[in-house]
Amino acid sequence: MATRESEASVKPHASAGTGSAVNASAVKASAVKARPEKHDSILDKVLQLLSSVKFGVTMLMVLLTMCIIGMLIMQVEVEGFQEYYLRLSPAQRLVYGGLGLFDIYHAWYFTFLLAVTGLNIILASIDRFPTAWQYYSKPKSSASPNFIRAQMFSQENESPKRPKVLAEEVRAAWKRHGFRARIGEDGDRITVFAQKNLWNRFGAYVVHVALITIFIGGFLTNRYGVGGMMEIRPGKASNTFNTFKMTLEGQRTAPAMLPFSIECTDLQQQLIRPEGNLEATNTIDWLSFVKIKDGDRAEDAVVRLNRPYDYRGYRFFQSQFTAVGNAREITIRLEPVSGGEAREVVIPRNGSVDVEGIGRIAFTGFYPDFKFEDGPTTATGEYNNPAAQLEITTPDGQKRGMFAFNPQLADQLYSQASGLAAQKGIDNPLLIQGNKLLLKSFEKVALGHTLSIQYDPGRIPVYIGFTLLVLALCGVFFFSHQRMWAVIEPHENGSKVFYGGNTNRNRPAFEGRFNLLVRAVNGGK
Amino acid sequence: MSHAIKQNEPLVPEMELSMPAKIAGLWPVIIPILMTVALIVARIELGPRGFLYEGALTLLALICYMSAAVIIVTNLFVKEQVLSRLGLITVSLGYCFNLSGWMMRWVEAGDAEGWKAGINGAWRYFPLDNLYPLTLGFCAGAAVTTLLIIRKPKYEFLGAMSMPIVTVVLTLAIFLGNEIRTLPPILDSYWRPIHVSIATVAYGVCLVSFGIAFAYLLKDGVRSEAIAIGAGLFGLLIYGTVGRFGVPFHGEYGIGLLYNKTQLPVRAVLPGMGPLMVVTLLAIAASIVLFAIDWVRTDEKARRVGWRIFRLSALLQAVVLALLFSWIAFPQKMASATNLSNFVAQIPEREKPAFGEYLNKQMNADWPADRHQELAQKWLAQEDPAQFSLSMKSNPVEFGGLIGLFVVLFLVSLFAWRRE
Numbered sequence: 001m002a003t004r005e006s007e008a009s010v011k012p013h014a015s016a017g018t019g020s021a022v023n024a025s026a027v028k029a030s031a032v033k034a035r036p037e038k039h040d041s042i043l044d045k046v047l048q049l050l051s052s053v054k055f056g057v058t059m060l061m062v063l064l065t066m067c068i069i070g071m072l073i074m075q076v077e078v079e080g081f082q083e084y085y086l087r088l089s090p091a092q093r094l095v096y097g098g099l100g101l102f103d104i105y106h107a108w109y110f111t112f113l114l115a116v117t118g119l120n121i122i123l124a125s126i127d128r129f130p131t132a133w134q135y136y137s138k139p140k141s142s143a144s145p146n147f148i149r150a151q152m153f154s155q156e157n158e159s160p161k162r163p164k165v166l167a168e169e170v171r172a173a174w175k176r177h178g179f180r181a182r183i184g185e186d187g188d189r190i191t192v193f194a195q196k197n198l199w200n201r202f203g204a205y206v207v208h209v210a211l212i213t214i215f216i217g218g219f220l221t222n223r224y225g226v227g228g229m230m231e232i233r234p235g236k237a238s239n240t241f242n243t244f245k246m247t248l249e250g251q252r253t254a255p256a257m258l259p260f261s262i263e264c265t266d267l268q269q270q271l272i273r274p275e276g277n278l279e280a281t282n283t284i285d286w287l288s289f290v291k292i293k294d295g296d297r298a299e300d301a302v303v304r305l306n307r308p309y310d311y312r313g314y315r316f317f318q319s320q321f322t323a324v325g326n327a328r329e330i331t332i333r334l335e336p337v338s339g340g341e342a343r344e345v346v347i348p349r350n351g352s353v354d355v356e357g358i359g360r361i362a363f364t365g366f367y368p369d370f371k372f373e374d375g376p377t378t379a380t381g382e383y384n385n386p387a388a389q390l391e392i393t394t395p396d397g398q399k400r401g402m403f404a405f406n407p408q409l410a411d412q413l414y415s416q417a418s419g420l421a422a423q424k425g426i427d428n429p430l431l432i433q434g435n436k437l438l439l440k441s442f443e444k445v446a447l448g449h450t451l452s453i454q455y456d457p458g459r460i461p462v463y464i465g466f467t468l469l470v471l472a473l474c475g476v477f478f479f480s481h482q483r484m485w486a487v488i489e490p491h492e493n494g495s496k497v498f499y500g501g502n503t504n505r506n507r508p509a510f511e512g513r514f515n516l517l518v519r520a521v522n523g524g525k
Numbered sequence: 526m527s528h529a530i531k532q533n534e535p536l537v538p539e540m541e542l543s544m545p546a547k548i549a550g551l552w553p554v555i556i557p558i559l560m561t562v563a564l565i566v567a568r569i570e571l572g573p574r575g576f577l578y579e580g581a582l583t584l585l586a587l588i589c590y591m592s593a594a595v596i597i598v599t600n601l602f603v604k605e606q607v608l609s610r611l612g613l614i615t616v617s618l619g620y621c622f623n624l625s626g627w628m629m630r631w632v633e634a635g636d637a638e639g640w641k642a643g644i645n646g647a648w649r650y651f652p653l654d655n656l657y658p659l660t661l662g663f664c665a666g667a668a669v670t671t672l673l674i675i676r677k678p679k680y681e682f683l684g685a686m687s688m689p690i691v692t693v694v695l696t697l698a699i700f701l702g703n704e705i706r707t708l709p710p711i712l713d714s715y716w717r718p719i720h721v722s723i724a725t726v727a728y729g730v731c732l733v734s735f736g737i738a739f740a741y742l743l744k745d746g747v748r749s750e751a752i753a754i755g756a757g758l759f760g761l762l763i764y765g766t767v768g769r770f771g772v773p774f775h776g777e778y779g780i781g782l783l784y785n786k787t788q789l790p791v792r793a794v795l796p797g798m799g800p801l802m803v804v805t806l807l808a809i810a811a812s813i814v815l816f817a818i819d820w821v822r823t824d825e826k827a828r829r830v831g832w833r834i835f836r837l838s839a840l841l842q843a844v845v846l847a848l849l850f851s852w853i854a855f856p857q858k859m860a861s862a863t864n865l866s867n868f869v870a871q872i873p874e875r876e877k878p879a880f881g882e883y884l885n886k887q888m889n890a891d892w893p894a895d896r897h898q899e900l901a902q903k904w905l906a907q908e909d910p911a912q913f914s915l916s917m918k919s920n921p922v923e924f925g926g927l928i929g930l931f932v933v934l935f936l937v938s939l940f941a942w943r944r945e
């Protein structure tokens with residue numbers, strides 16, 4: 001259909017069908033292809049193939065078949081693949097593996113077919129675009145009675161009014177119904193032409209652009225996307241993370257680099273019941289406070305469970321937590337054994353405070369289930385027997401490692417230690433300047449959080465593509481390009497009018513409108 | 526394009542009405558919404574007392590919907606103005622209770638946890654946290670759509686379709702149980718209210734579209750028998766597949782077992798269900814055959830008997846549902862009525878190898894495949910039988926299918942009868 005809609009070859013309006021209710025169903029055969037057939041070179045033939053809709057349908061079917069194969073044969077990154085793989089016969093493994101069917105969406109031929117389909121959509125659209133453009137550039141603003149009779153809907157009337165008067169009346173009546181008409185004169189004959197939603201002819205191209213955008217996004221994700229995990233703990237910084245790739249042999253881990261570094265400054269786990277444990281069912285949110293160091297820039301960021309953080313195309317998500325109990329901050333009670341007022345200090349994780357008469361107390365480690373076994377350690381990750389490790393720098397500059405125990409453990413240990421110290425005739429080593437150190441309370445937090453990191457250059461194109469696709473499909477199918485003609489010829493003392501109507505879809509709805517517009521001229525409502 | 530559709534004016538031809546008139550016409554929707562607001566405010570001010578509980582309100586809603594279904598269906602036959610009015614009021618009242626129950630759950634969930642400030646504030650407690658509140662929302666949506674439609678006497682029959690469905694769906698929800706559980710942290714997201722409510726609305730739209738499509742089939746003069754054959758084939762599909770093909774092949778039907786609140790991939794056969802389902806299946810099959818005979822050689826007698834059997838199958842299906850829900854709701858009573866000592870004994874031998882395989886994996890044991898059955902037997906024998914219970918939640922799709930089948934059989938019987 002490369003020719004212009006002409007008097008000789010009236011464009012058939014295929015989609016709406018040719019129901020029996022058509023007034024004039026003189027739908028003529030399609031316009032002749034205006035393409036040279038004889039001296040086609042190979043290039044021409046390839047181009048013709050690539051711009052044919054038949055070829056497009058075939059490609060879509062092939063792609064669909066591949067997707068079906070991808071569903072029937074379990075894909076390598078699906079959970080449970082290893083067991084599935086072991087159950088297959090050696091022949092199946094050989095053939096499927098050889099053809100890349102276990103990872104079909106990443107196979108070269110899948111990408112290739114997508115590319116060819118994309119090219120096909122582009123070429124087919126380019127091929128048809130001039131025809132669609134003509135609806136805009138050369139609107140059919142003068143017509144003949146024959147042309148009108150060949151339209152989807154047509155009707156003939158006689159009127160005692162002069163053609164010019166009638167034409168103005170038609171224009172006014174149609175305007176009241178939202179059809180802006182223009183009047184064209186061709187000798188004695190006057191054509192009143194009006195149309196609505198011309199843009200609808202171009203909806204298909206927007207749909208295709210959206211599809212190509214999605215394809216491109218998918219390609220970018222596939223090709224350049226990176227995803228992985230990074231464990232963070234307060235005080236640590238890193239610019240590497242682990243990526244995981246599933247292969248037939250199992251999971252392969254490889255390190256990947258960030259173009260900047262991430263330093264964890266603080267972790268927080270908001271619990272529903274503070275007295276409960278760290279499990280997910282007792283958690284409202286996990287917060288990771290990080291500092292992103294990028295050259296000489298630094299940016300503070302917070303990653304929360306349902307609020308990832310974006311930086312230079314990288315997205316950081318809260319993914320897991322290391323379920324070993326730790327403390328975000330501790331409250332230490334200093335109790336003089338000789339009586340006197342006790343003091344309390346709050347120290348954040350990896351932080352320190354100065355305490356008068358004692359020196360600087362730093363909070364350096366935490367044991368949720370304290371146990372001494374060739375050194376301090378934790379028996380489990382649960383908060384069964386918490387103890388905090390401290391480092392005290394006395395005013396004279398001496399450093400001393402100490403523990404602040406929970407009150408139960410403290411009672412037990414202090415009495416043991418003071419007994420031993422008394423035997424040996426030394427000071428109780430668990431006391432600092434005659435003070436007991438008690439772990440009064442603490443805010444629970446996990447030892448570390450694991451962030452998942454995604455770099456996905458295809459994300460934005462895919463979002464745009466799908467939004468455009470949905471909008472364009474709504475635009476295409478909920479609207480239609482509707483055209484109305486009234487061809488007026490002088491007839492005896494008055495005129496003869498030929499009304500014609502045409503729409504590119506939703507013919508039943510247009511039928512009503514056509515009748516309405518005709519009636520509007522004849523004085524009806 | 527069917528003529529039936531063309532002859533109809535648009536569903537709500539209200540464009541000519543003035544704004545105040547339009548709003549006045551909306552009283553069946555506006556009043557219940559205002560009442561809901563009042564009830565919620567009362568709950569917030571007065572605390573949980575009287576009937577200001579989600580559970581109580583939902584039950585009231587169910588009673589209203591049930592009454593409305595009876596009234597509107599009756600009115601298909603008697604056509605009384607009073608009944609139309611009463612039907613509308615009952616649906617409206619049901620909608621009020623339903624909506625306020627649903628929203629009450631929001632308050633209750635927040636109170637239960639102490640209104641912790643999550644990432645989205647009070648939305649953390651938005652009542653679309655599992656299938657139960659989702660079903661409440663769905664029923665409320667279906668009820669409000671029904672209200673909008675049945676204001677026109679001409680479309681009252683759509684209420685005769687939607688109200689029975691809403692009644693059944695709400696009953697199902699009540700069986701699911703209205704326990705409020707801590708929201709999994711990942712669901713405390715702005716996306717949940719958006720995504721789930723759109724999905725729920727879509728289900729409601731599907732329900733109403735189903736009703737309208739069905740109505741147009743009738744209006745277009747599609748033979749009732751053809752519709753009945755379609756419904757019957759749906760029945761064959763359901764009974765052919767439920768309970769892992771147990772009905773046609775073993776004459777048994779079982780539902781999933783819970784062990785201490787954990788769902789097990791194994792079923793316990795419920796005494797009585799299997800044979801009853803086989804009879805229902807045969808009745809459906811017989812009616813299909815009779816309708817087919819009538820279709821091929823216009824046999825009036827086959828047609829009449831076919832309809833009788835078809836209606837019988839709808840009745841049988843109701844009994845199937847009643848029995849099934851009795852088992853789930855009152856397992857102890859039902860067990861003692863059938864002399865059943867425990868549910869473990871009801872696990873068919875044929876299911877044990879697969880269950881053994883599951884146990885083997887769960888326990889990280891490495892029993893060989895040929896001893897999985899033995900493993901299952903051993904495990905089941907050593908556990909305390911009192912720990913096992915039946916669950917409504919184990920096979921929701923299947924229950925949905927069985928309920929859907931009842932609704933289809935019932936509606937087809939009803940409208941075919943009405944047509945004659």
Ligand code: HEM
Nearest residue numbers: 015052053056057059117120121124125128132204207476
């Ligand atoms: C290889 C693939 C494809 C080819 C070669 C192709 C080609 C075409 C052509 C030639 C037209 C007619 C344009 C006109 O007359 O102005 C068209 C229309 C259209 N295409 Fe495609 N297309 C392809 C894939 C798709 C896909 C996958 C979609 C949907 C997601 C799509 C959606 C549409 C729509 C909505 C229209 C407008 C239909 C109408 O106006 O009634 N196309 N396509």
